[in-house]
Amino acid sequence: xNHIALKMLMGDKGxxxxxxxxxxxxxxIMTQQPAIFLGIMSRTYSFISDVGLPDIWVxxxxxxxxxxxxxxxxxxxxxxxxxxxVEWAMPMYKGLLKARLFDxxxxxxxxxxxxxxxxxxxxxxxxxxKIDDLRRSDSVIVDxxxxxxxxxxxxxxxxxxxxxxxxxxxxxxxxxxxxxxGIAKVTRTFxxxxxxxxxxxxxxxxxPRERKLLSFVLVKAKKGxxxxxxxxxxxxxTGLAAYTQEEFKTLSFEYFIHNTGIPINFGTSVLLGFIxxxxxxxxxxxxxxxxxxxxxxVLKAMGTSNWTLLRMILLQAVLVGSIGYxxxxxxxxxxxxxxxHTILAFKFPWQLLLFSGAGVSLICVFxxxxxxxxxxxxxxxxxxxx
Amino acid sequence: MQIKYTLPILAIVGFLFAAYTVIxxxxxxxxxxxxTEPASAPFKAFIAGAGIVEAQSQNIDIGTPLPGIVKTVVVxxxxxxxxxxxxxxxxxxxxxxILAIKLADLAKAKADVNVAKAxxxxxxxxxxxxxxxxxxxxxxxxxxxxxxxxxxITKARLESALALVQQAEASVADTxxxxxxxIVRAPIAGEVLQVNIRPGEFAQAGFLxxxxxxxxxxxxxxxxxxxxxxxxxxxxxxxxxxxFLRGNRSFKVDLSLAYVEPxxxxxxxxxxxxxxxxxTRVLQALYRFDRKQLPIYVGQQMDVFIEAQDYTPxxxxxxxxxxxxxxx
Amino acid sequence: xxxxxxxxxxxxxxxxxxxxVTALNGINLDIAAGELMMLVGPSGCGKTxxxxxxxxxxxxxxxxxxxxxxxxxxxxxxxxxxxxAHNIGFxxxxxxxxxxxxxxxxxxVPLIINGMKRxxxxxxxxxxxxxxxLGERWTSLPSQLSGGQQQRVAIARALVHSPRLIVCDxxxxxxxxxxxxxxxxLLKDVAMHKDRTLVIVTHxxxxxxxxxxxxxxxxxxIIKVKDSR
Numbered sequence: 001x002n003h004i005a006l007k008m009l010m011g012d013k014g015x016x017x018x019x020x021x022x023x024x025x026x027x028x029i030m031t032q033q034p035a036i037f038l039g040i041m042s043r044t045y046s047f048i049s050d051v052g053l054p055d056i057w058v059x060x061x062x063x064x065x066x067x068x069x070x071x072x073x074x075x076x077x078x079x080x081x082x083x084x085x086v087e088w089a090m091p092m093y094k095g096l097l098k099a100r101l102f103d104x105x106x107x108x109x110x111x112x113x114x115x116x117x118x119x120x121x122x123x124x125x126x127x128x129x130k131i132d133d134l135r136r137s138d139s140v141i142v143d144x145x146x147x148x149x150x151x152x153x154x155x156x157x158x159x160x161x162x163x164x165x166x167x168x169x170x171x172x173x174x175x176x177x178x179x180x181x182g183i184a185k186v187t188r189t190f191x192x193x194x195x196x197x198x199x200x201x202x203x204x205x206x207x208p209r210e211r212k213l214l215s216f217v218l219v220k221a222k223k224g225x226x227x228x229x230x231x232x233x234x235x236x237x238t239g240l241a242a243y244t245q246e247e248f249k250t251l252s253f254e255y256f257i258h259n260t261g262i263p264i265n266f267g268t269s270v271l272l273g274f275i276x277x278x279x280x281x282x283x284x285x286x287x288x289x290x291x292x293x294x295x296x297x298v299l300k301a302m303g304t305s306n307w308t309l310l311r312m313i314l315l316q317a318v319l320v321g322s323i324g325y326x327x328x329x330x331x332x333x334x335x336x337x338x339x340x341h342t343i344l345a346f347k348f349p350w351q352l353l354l355f356s357g358a359g360v361s362l363i364c365v366f367x368x369x370x371x372x373x374x375x376x377x378x379x380x381x382x383x384x385x386x
Numbered sequence: 387m388q389i390k391y392t393l394p395i396l397a398i399v400g401f402l403f404a405a406y407t408v409i410x411x412x413x414x415x416x417x418x419x420x421x422t423e424p425a426s427a428p429f430k431a432f433i434a435g436a437g438i439v440e441a442q443s444q445n446i447d448i449g450t451p452l453p454g455i456v457k458t459v460v461v462x463x464x465x466x467x468x469x470x471x472x473x474x475x476x477x478x479x480x481x482x483x484i485l486a487i488k489l490a491d492l493a494k495a496k497a498d499v500n501v502a503k504a505x506x507x508x509x510x511x512x513x514x515x516x517x518x519x520x521x522x523x524x525x526x527x528x529x530x531x532x533x534x535x536x537x538x539i540t541k542a543r544l545e546s547a548l549a550l551v552q553q554a555e556a557s558v559a560d561t562x563x564x565x566x567x568x569i570v571r572a573p574i575a576g577e578v579l580q581v582n583i584r585p586g587e588f589a590q591a592g593f594l595x596x597x598x599x600x601x602x603x604x605x606x607x608x609x610x611x612x613x614x615x616x617x618x619x620x621x622x623x624x625x626x627x628x629x630f631l632r633g634n635r636s637f638k639v640d641l642s643l644a645y646v647e648p649x650x651x652x653x654x655x656x657x658x659x660x661x662x663x664x665x666t667r668v669l670q671a672l673y674r675f676d677r678k679q680l681p682i683y684v685g686q687q688m689d690v691f692i693e694a695q696d697y698t699p700x701x702x703x704x705x706x707x708x709x710x711x712x713x714x
Numbered sequence: 715x716x717x718x719x720x721x722x723x724x725x726x727x728x729x730x731x732x733x734x735v736t737a738l739n740g741i742n743l744d745i746a747a748g749e750l751m752m753l754v755g756p757s758g759c760g761k762t763x764x765x766x767x768x769x770x771x772x773x774x775x776x777x778x779x780x781x782x783x784x785x786x787x788x789x790x791x792x793x794x795x796x797x798x799a800h801n802i803g804f805x806x807x808x809x810x811x812x813x814x815x816x817x818x819x820x821x822x823v824p825l826i827i828n829g830m831k832r833x834x835x836x837x838x839x840x841x842x843x844x845x846x847x848l849g850e851r852w853t854s855l856p857s858q859l860s861g862g863q864q865q866r867v868a869i870a871r872a873l874v875h876s877p878r879l880i881v882c883d884x885x886x887x888x889x890x891x892x893x894x895x896x897x898x899x900l901l902k903d904v905a906m907h908k909d910r911t912l913v914i915v916t917h918x919x920x921x922x923x924x925x926x927x928x929x930x931x932x933x934x935x936i937i938k939v940k941d942s943r
Contacts, residue, residue, distance in 0.1 A: 010390050020393060031404075049414075050418075051417075051418075052414075052416075052417030052418065053417050053418065053419070053420065073666060075612075075614045075653060075666045075668070078433075078434045078435050078436065078612075078614055078617075079614055079616060079617060081427075081434030081691075082432055082433040082434040082435075082614075082617055082620075082694070084430050084431040084432070086427075087426045088424035088425065088426050089434075090424060115424070116632075117422060117424070117632040117633045118420040118421055118422050118423070118424045119420065119421040120418075120420045120424065121418070122418040122421075123418055124416045124417060124418050125416060131418065131421055132421050220424075222426075319394075322394075322397060323393050323394055323396075323397040324397075325397070325401070326394075326396070326397025326398055326399075326400040326401035326404075327393075327396060327397050327400045328400070329400060329401055329404035330396070330397070330399060330400015330401060330402075330403050330404055331400065332404060333400070333403045333404040333406070333407035333408075334403065336407055336411070337407065346411075347411070347412075348404070348407050348408050348411055348412070349408065349412055350408050350412070352408075353404060353405070353408060
């Protein structure tokens with residue numbers, strides 16, 4: 001009977017394509033929109049992932065997310081260092097500073113100050129130059145996206161692409177000279193500002209005079225140290241907030257979830273995609289069943305059980321669902337692939353595959369159920385009503 | 387018939403591509419390794435602090451007792467000097483001129499003494515002659531008195547001249563002292579760490595922001611460790627301490643306590659900023675170490691770890707409660 | 715010998731929007747095994763309802779209808795399905811072939827319902843198609859066949875699982891005169907033997923001469939049964 005079910009499904013190519021396309025569309029929207037959403041949301045904590053090395057971030061207890069800087073006293077670094085279970089603790093400065101560019105424009109930049117000796121927390125991938133070059137006087141490393149775009153020199157042709165910043169070019173940060181010694185690749189951040197790396201002490205001299213300038217203390221736990229235990233110990237000893245890398249990511253992520261309209265916007269479009277997809281696919285599938293009602297009646301009259309008919313319909317639904325799903329996620333992946341070098345945020349975790357799979361399954365089950373109800377209620381006697 | 391296979395194959399290809407994208411795009415971001423591995427404490431529980439290296443003697447900012455133009459500087463940076471060895475000379479011409487005057491005065495005073503002596507001996511001989519006459523009628527009483535008085539006067543004059551010589555000698559000695567104060571000498575044996583004065587410059591007496599010359603004894607170095615006042619109670623004088631060189635943690639040295647400055651001072655930011663800010667108070671402990679073990683320079687920063695009692699706040703609280711337990 | 719079909723006082727009332735329509739009003743009819751019975755009468759006389767009841771795809775409201783000694787009304791639905799699958803073949807006015815299956819596949823459907831393997835069923839289907847003269851066309855889709863050919867495929871489908879009763883609903887109405895007669899000839903030649911009963915509903919007077927007996931119906935009653943042998 002399965003063969004018959006498949007033949008019935010694929011016999012009418014127009015309807016078959018219609019169902020598959022409806023499901024493909026639904027699957028595409030339910031995958032691509034969340035992928036963009038996740039891409040944007042992952043930028044809220046991309047800085048934390050990029051730094052990577054430390055297990056624990058220590059900061060002011062009132063910090064709400066990664067860009068919400070509430071500086072600490074410098075001595076807190078040594079207090080954290082003195083807590084048992086801490087392998088090392090390093091200072092980090094992070095702040096928005098205005099850079100005066102070559103041509104006199106101003107650009108707000110995210111300045112990151114790394115520990116002078118170890119340069120822990122540096123950019124993950126160096127495209128040009130070395131991180132060690134930060135030890136030269138007045139040296140900074142800029143990220144490639146910033147160097148190409150916002151920090152670039154204006155194009156000689158009006159409206160053309162800016163000339164990228166190169167090694168050896170200089171900027172002014174708060175009236176102090178900074179020389180570019182390296183170009184780094186960093187994951188884009190939520191605000192997409194250029195990122196400038198320098199040493200902690202130099203960052204302090206670039207930063208406006210403030211009594212406190214230490215943004216974060218980066219902590220590495222000793223081997224075998226329970227992180228939850230250590231964060232608790234840091235919190236209780238210093239009175240500061242200490243988060244593991246994952247906790248800090250979650251904190252930043254949730255801040256944006258609760259305080260911006262992004263989740264609602266994307267949630268709406270995902271829901272719309274689901275509803276439209278469900279409507280199209282469900283409608284076509286139901287129409288298909290209705291169109292084949294006489295055939296089901298004949299099969300029923302000839303002694304096919306309801307159970308067999310249900311299996312046939314389920315098989316049809318599973319087949320169109322799988323095909324639509326495969327095409328949908330494939331198209332999403334293709335979309336992501338095509339957009340990989342653009343500013344577009346796109347993140348495709350395996351959970352998303354499950355999510356859209358579940359969504360498509362739901363649509364198929366919905367479509368199958370209304371069809372099955374129709375077929376089960378069908379009186380075989382209709383076969384004689386020409 | 388093609389559609390029968392095309393769509394499922396496309397779907398499978400699509401799914402595989404999506405799976406590939408998932409696997410490929412979710413590889414963790416590479417993590418930037420530390421340029422040098424940071425130092426980590428070899429103790430289970432410890433106090434961490436920034437230390438700055440100084441000479442055992444502390445660093446002596448050499449000052450001058452007298453202001454003046456520098457004539458010559460006889461040492462250069464890195465010279466080992468003995469205690470009392472001259473470091474630099476101030477211009478002493480005017481003092482020497484004064485000395486010449488004083489010496490001339492002395493000579494004149496001495497000459498005056500001779501005159502007084504001669505006068506005295508003349509008066510004495512005249513007086514002696516008169517006293518030798520036994521016949522009172524041979525010499526008038528008036529004459530005798532006169533000669534006696536002259537003798538008294540010349541004696542007094544001689545004494546005055548002698549006093550003047552003493553005065554002139556003292557005056558010469560004073561000028562010579564001044565002259566020697568124009569030579570600045572090493573108060574201790576040590577090494578010249580800094581020379582900020584050159585011949586022809588004016589050396590000012592009194593406290594200076596930039597010392598004229600810095601001298602220290604580098605045979606034994608000390609590292610001055612700042613301990614946050616919040617951690618000060620955990621500090622134990624007898625516990626072990628280790629210092630790591632910044633930039634290469636394979637250079638480490640055991641420390642032994644020299645002394646603790648019992649007065650808690652406002653922390654000077656040792657972290658390299660030019661404008662020192664006071665943000666907390668720190669207990670300063672000074673540790674000795676063998677300088678041969680480390681390629682280190684005075685003034686360099688080190689990461690210092692001092693072993694301390696284990697401290698977890700809740701445990702502390704628990705102990706506290708336990709202690710209180712029976713009574714409540 | 716028991717009749718193949720025995721209907722006693724069968725009553726069927728349809729309830730269409732509050733209005734009760736009596737389709738069968740006390741039908742008594744015996745059909746013998748090996749007989750070709752035609753049910754004739756004007757539209758709405760209840761003949762289609764009657765064969766639905768006989769074929770076991772519609773339950774009557776009152777009376778009993780025994781087919782080969784089994785009272786279908788009392789049967790569990792599962793057994794009833796099995797009974798239909800094994801004992802009854804259907805031929806429809808509109809052929810009701812599955813449009814996406816080729817002739818052999820269409821014919822093999824009753825065998826597959828009865829649990830036969832697909833390959834075997836299609837092999838058997840082709841031999842039956844040869845009997846109806848369409849052995850060469852077994853790969854054709856229904857849309858590629860003429861009306862008469864389609865009805866012959868439908869007859870092959872009704873025969874393939876050797877049912878004891880075949881019910882036909884207006885088998886010739888959609889066909890022209892000659893094709894109709896050819897189909898009837900074929901049906902009579904191929905289908906009829908002593909253990910098989912055919913019940914044909916028709917108002918096509920041109921084929922009355924194929925019947926063993928003709929039952930005339932009107933308003934849910936059987937007016938008269940004419941033996942035309």
